[in-house]
Amino acid sequence: MKKLLLILVTIVAVNAVAAQNGTGKKYRVGIFASLYLDSSFAGSTYKFANQMPRHILPGLDFVQGALMAVDSIGSKQQLEVVVYDLRSADQSLDKLRSRNSFDSLDLMIGSVTGAEYRTLSDLALLKNIPFVSATFPNDGGVTNNPFTIIVNSTLPAHCEAIYNFIMRSNPTANLVYVRKKGTQEDRLASYFAKYNKGANGATLLKWKTINLNANFTAADLTPQLDSLKTNVLICGSLDEAFGINLVNAAQKLYKTYPLELMGTPTWETIKDISKPEYKDLSIYFSATFFNTGTVAFSNFTKTFTDATYGRPSDVAYKGYELTRYFVNLLFRYDDQLMQHLNERSFRSFTEYDFRPVINNSTGKPDYFENKRIYILKRSNNMISRMN
Numbered sequence: 001m002k003k004l005l006l007i008l009v010t011i012v013a014v015n016a017v018a019a020q021n022g023t024g025k026k027y028r029v030g031i032f033a034s035l036y037l038d039s040s041f042a043g044s045t046y047k048f049a050n051q052m053p054r055h056i057l058p059g060l061d062f063v064q065g066a067l068m069a070v071d072s073i074g075s076k077q078q079l080e081v082v083v084y085d086l087r088s089a090d091q092s093l094d095k096l097r098s099r100n101s102f103d104s105l106d107l108m109i110g111s112v113t114g115a116e117y118r119t120l121s122d123l124a125l126l127k128n129i130p131f132v133s134a135t136f137p138n139d140g141g142v143t144n145n146p147f148t149i150i151v152n153s154t155l156p157a158h159c160e161a162i163y164n165f166i167m168r169s170n171p172t173a174n175l176v177y178v179r180k181k182g183t184q185e186d187r188l189a190s191y192f193a194k195y196n197k198g199a200n201g202a203t204l205l206k207w208k209t210i211n212l213n214a215n216f217t218a219a220d221l222t223p224q225l226d227s228l229k230t231n232v233l234i235c236g237s238l239d240e241a242f243g244i245n246l247v248n249a250a251q252k253l254y255k256t257y258p259l260e261l262m263g264t265p266t267w268e269t270i271k272d273i274s275k276p277e278y279k280d281l282s283i284y285f286s287a288t289f290f291n292t293g294t295v296a297f298s299n300f301t302k303t304f305t306d307a308t309y310g311r312p313s314d315v316a317y318k319g320y321e322l323t324r325y326f327v328n329l330l331f332r333y334d335d336q337l338m339q340h341l342n343e344r345s346f347r348s349f350t351e352y353d354f355r356p357v358i359n360n361s362t363g364k365p366d367y368f369e370n371k372r373i374y375i376l377k378r379s380n381n382m383i384s385r386m387n
Contacts, residue, residue: 027331028107030105034087035056035063061315130337130338131147134315144366153371157370162192164195227257227258247273260282267285288350
């Protein structure tokens with residue numbers, strides 16, 4: 001643990017004899033995350049003894065993965081990587097901007113949210129620097145910004161992928177859209193309604209919508225089900241308690257009614273879904289990351305564990321593969337990187353499909369978004385990829 005903290009120096013430089021493009025140019029990459037180093041150390045003394053506060057781990061894993069990617073590139077390139085701890089008083093975005101720290105960067109990769117995401121996106125546009133938003137599943141209101149790359153796909157993209165999967169796999173099933181009252185639920189329903197309109201405005205899929213309170217039971221679902229057809233229950237809420245209640249109700253009904261459950265992206269992290277009593281249910285949900293079982297995945301897992309004495313989280317994998325991917329793109333394409341976002345040769349374990357999200361008013365990209373979303377199925381305590 002302490003070994004991990006001590007390697008997080010503010011500036012990490014990796015120098016090589018020549019850049020791949022033959023120009024000898026040194027590329028500068030900024031890695032942005034919340035490491036909380038100021039509040040974790042008193043001088044050189046770590047404050048928490050043998051403990052690791054949970055709020056430190058995501059940023060720490062992300063940066064460790066990113067630095068392992070830098071090591072994997074090794075002596076092949078000329079590269080300077082700067083790690084910025086956004087929770088440091090001396091490295092806030094305002095301080096960095098006042099010191100013109102962004103002027104020398106060729107690429108920014110961030111595990112950031114909210115205002116920090118928006119600030120980095122604005123700086124990317126101002127200074128023509130590609131900004132890779134690695135973990136924030138939101139566009140943050142960014143528009144007309146062809147230098148912002150959203151990796152963790154937004155909710156509309158997930159809804160589109162879920163809708164397309166239902167259209168391909170079960171268009172004639174008894175489709176039941178289960179939701180509760182709420183602004184967020186209204187927004188979710190609007191996305192599905194949008195994708196369910198054909199070119200002439202006709203409705204493509206037919207589903208029943210039922211509004212339930214938070215404490216609904218299996219009896220509330222029964223009138224909508226058909227014992228002679230497959231029933232697909234689509235969860236129309238991101239609320240985890242509502243979602244697990246839907247799973248619990250389905251568990252009481254599946255022996256009488258053929259059932260499949262379609263969850264939201266939040267279902268990926270709901271631990272209760274993996275309880276033994278739900279193992280016979282067919283539960284689907286969307287995700288942007290999936291353990292592909294590749295040699296690269298296994299090698300990274302072992303290397304990370306050997307270095308840190310801990311298992312890598314999903315953000316560690318993202319830090320590694322995105323840094324390796326985009327730094328190699330930078331070396332190969334230099335300032336033309338944005339025109340080559342879907343270069344396959346540098347991928348590690350995850351498939352990406354970056355596409356421009358076009359602004360209807362200007363006809364230009366608001367940003368680039370990863371549209372490659374996995375539909376995963378949990379059944380018999382196993383998770384498998386459906387597409």
